[in-house]
Amino acid sequence: MAPPYTTIKDFTPVSSAPPPSVPASVRVLLVEDDELIRHSFATSLARYGYTVTAAADGLEGLELFRAAEADTPFDLLLLDVMLPGLDGIGLCRRVRESSLVSIIMMSARGDGLDVVAGLEAGADDYIVKPVETGVLVARIRSVLRRADWKATSGLHTAQPAANELLIFGDLTVDTVGMVVTLGGRPVALTPTELKLMLEFAAHPEIVLARHTLLRNVWDHGWEADTRLVDLAVQRLRKKIGPDRIETVRGFGYKLRR
Template sequence: MQISERTYQIALVEDDGALRTLLTRYLRQSGFPVRGYATAAEFRASADQFDLVILDVMLPATSGLDLCRWLRERSKVPIIFISARSSHTDRIVGLELGADDYLIKPVDPGELVARIRSVLRRSEEAGQRDMADYASIVRFEGWQMDRRRRELFAPEGSRVSISEAEFDLLNVFIDMPQRVIGRDTLLEHSRSRLPGRDHSDRSVDVLVSRLRRKLGSVDGGRDLIRTVRGVGYVFTASVDA
């Protein structure tokens, strides 16, 4: 599936002026309107105007990780990290914060464009599946999930910030409640939304961990996703569509 012909607005938050200029020029030549920012403070005032955000991890004053946290409290906008930090731990931290992808510097502009298109394509596909296949409102243990609008509400009524990948994984659990679901099954059903290039059990575990923390942050911390050692996971709640 190709991404639609609509114009996507992209923000590039990168303090290296030369790299910011290079990537901005390349992305514009590739058909993506881009606005560049040197700091998190410059970006925040217009953060809600963009369809995708590219974040440098090592920004001055407020880091890219802190800016990602701030964004995830307010928005599900796709986020791609670019970073000189190349360790497995650094990448996992970025993905656990809710980023959709993580690209190591030096950044190849062509690969960045491919990653952007992949993230936008996955986002469009997820939205189309929701519109075509799902009942709009689903409830479980006091929680309410609007699949069409891709929103999640806690039992007390507050909206919970949830990434696109986390939302899609929750959809898989909602479709198969109170059943043991193997990691291979979760991987297969969630493949198009898993962050990064490495689709593995570890990718699934990272997503489950992120989702579990959000679902356990209210209602006394009840564990709605339980681990079945050596097999996979089970979503323990009853679901009412």
């Protein structure tokens, strides 16, 4: 039986008619040094309709990412933490220097420092290995929905109406144009950070629980890891100012006017 891909690096969709929820143009860069895991993930994602390019180490992954940026950029990066040459954390940081592409980190140590380091580096989500294919695909779809939501919402080009602008001092949130400015200058936010910012802006001075944010921003249920929220808020504070989002101990966060 022929394998569902063309080469070890390019895992093309098995069928010419992928599931409706997965456009044929969705491209995933998978960087995983374990050959069996790499092959298993790439083959599984190909069966769901994704086009997967696979790399065995961080430096190769960075090279593939940069080459694609000049032609057809990837829609999602799936990065293992423990990689030879350049680890997944370092790779994530290098990518974030020039791109807001969606990133999911993978780690076999879900309760270790890997999770925190990956999210601090700019990852949108993380997965603990081993992981079932259905869970992996669900998490990928969730991250891609946020990116697609940002792209389709950002098509608004007309001058925004007053009620489309939420103003908090020198911080302005255009809820239709999907643009956040600080002191008149655009703030570069990942799709996850932007959706988090919009959630806060829609409820100023209201305390939002971590699990509420997990549901509304990440599409995760009650059992999800609240570190996703804490680290995303930390990154957002670095971009819009450390005092704008207040921690309400034991409850959650709120945006100050």
